[in-house]
Amino acid sequence: MARIGARSIGDWFSERLPISGEALRELTNEPVPYHLKRWWFALGGTPAYLFVVQIATGILLAVYYQPTPDAAYESVRYITEEASYGWFLRGLHKWGATFMIAAVILHQMRVYFTGAYRKPREINWMVGMCLLLSTLMLGFTGYCLVFEQLSYWGAAVGANIAGSVPLVGDFIRDLMLGGEGYNPRTLPRFYVLHAAVLPALLTLLIAIHIAIIRIQGVTELHFEDEPEDKPKYFNFFPDHLLSELAIGLVLMILLTTLATILPPTMGPKADPLTTPEIIKPEWFFYVVFRWLKLFSGTVAVVSSGFIVFIMFIWPFIDDWIRRKTRFTEASVWIGIFGALTIIALTVWEAVVAH
Numbered sequence: 001m002a003r004i005g006a007r008s009i010g011d012w013f014s015e016r017l018p019i020s021g022e023a024l025r026e027l028t029n030e031p032v033p034y035h036l037k038r039w040w041f042a043l044g045g046t047p048a049y050l051f052v053v054q055i056a057t058g059i060l061l062a063v064y065y066q067p068t069p070d071a072a073y074e075s076v077r078y079i080t081e082e083a084s085y086g087w088f089l090r091g092l093h094k095w096g097a098t099f100m101i102a103a104v105i106l107h108q109m110r111v112y113f114t115g116a117y118r119k120p121r122e123i124n125w126m127v128g129m130c131l132l133l134s135t136l137m138l139g140f141t142g143y144c145l146v147f148e149q150l151s152y153w154g155a156a157v158g159a160n161i162a163g164s165v166p167l168v169g170d171f172i173r174d175l176m177l178g179g180e181g182y183n184p185r186t187l188p189r190f191y192v193l194h195a196a197v198l199p200a201l202l203t204l205l206i207a208i209h210i211a212i213i214r215i216q217g218v219t220e221l222h223f224e225d226e227p228e229d230k231p232k233y234f235n236f237f238p239d240h241l242l243s244e245l246a247i248g249l250v251l252m253i254l255l256t257t258l259a260t261i262l263p264p265t266m267g268p269k270a271d272p273l274t275t276p277e278i279i280k281p282e283w284f285f286y287v288v289f290r291w292l293k294l295f296s297g298t299v300a301v302v303s304s305g306f307i308v309f310i311m312f313i314w315p316f317i318d319d320w321i322r323r324k325t326r327f328t329e330a331s332v333w334i335g336i337f338g339a340l341t342i343i344a345l346t347v348w349e350a351v352v353a354h
Contacts, residue, residue, distance in 0.1 A: 127209050
């Protein structure tokens with residue numbers, strides 16, 4: 001009886017959705033280059049998985065969070081100290097954000113150092129850069145929502161930095177804050193950005209990113225230590241899918257462990273009348289913060305913007321270097337110099353008191 005009932009249900013769906021299992025396997029079972037057996041080269045799925053974790057935990061946190069200056073800090077305190085498993089959900093959200101930002105940065109580095117941005121993949125590199133910047137902005141806006149001293153003044157400093165942009169700085173600052181300075185309209189704006197605008201933008205960019213990969217295929221890489229008789233490709237389903245699920249399981253164990261052992265705490269409530277002696281952003285903005293301390297405001301902002309612009313159009317600069325000079329792998333050495341500089345500035349900002 002149970003088998004007959006299951007068959008009837010299957011026939012009912014087949015009449016209305018005439019999609020066979022074989023058709024689904026053909027649709028999803030595209031050949032995957034063998035080098036994606038290595039986790040380092042399959043980093044693209046890691047931030048996507050973490051983004052899902054962020055959405056799920058963010059929705060649960062939004063049940064209690066109140067985006068107003070009068071109630072924001074108390075609502076976060078309630079989540080952390082009183083709501084059932086609120087501290088755990090907040091810990092998953094915080095560590096998930098850290099891992100997601102790190103994964104996007106590492107993925108972009110992998111694409112850069114393997115030359116996977118070269119023709120015909122220039123557009124997808126620029127989409128990846130938009131994903132990186134959107135992820136960083138998601139981290140910044142989330143940091144500002146706690147309404148602690150450091151998050152409040154971090155938002156104020158960030159708005160002042162935006163105000164240093166030539167020509168459009170005042171407009172950007174006023175758009176961020178809802179006025180010339182931090183006011184009751186500021187926190188709701190950050191909340192809308194963090195909970196609606198940026199997640200929607202990230203979802204759209206991820207869809208475009210994946211669509212371009214499906215159209216162009218994955219860049220094939222070959223290594224000297226690989227056996228000659230190895231298969232050139234393997235199936236997406238179930239081989240690659242199982243690998244991604246295994247990575248997701250490991251990430252969930254790590255997030256659970258960190259959220260339990262190192263749960264987020266509460267700092268002092270925001271006080272607009274008292275400037276902290278030490279103002280530091282989250283770790284992913286250390287490099288920018290240190291850069292701003294090394295140069296004057298406008299020079300630092302303009303030079304930072306110029307560096308980001310160069311990163312956006314790097315595929316075309318790399319193509320010009322490769323065509324016009326004999327330094328075909330100059331991008332590798334430039335990338336090593338850039339990575340070491342970023343690490344040095346980040347560590348410098350992390351270890352100094354001011």
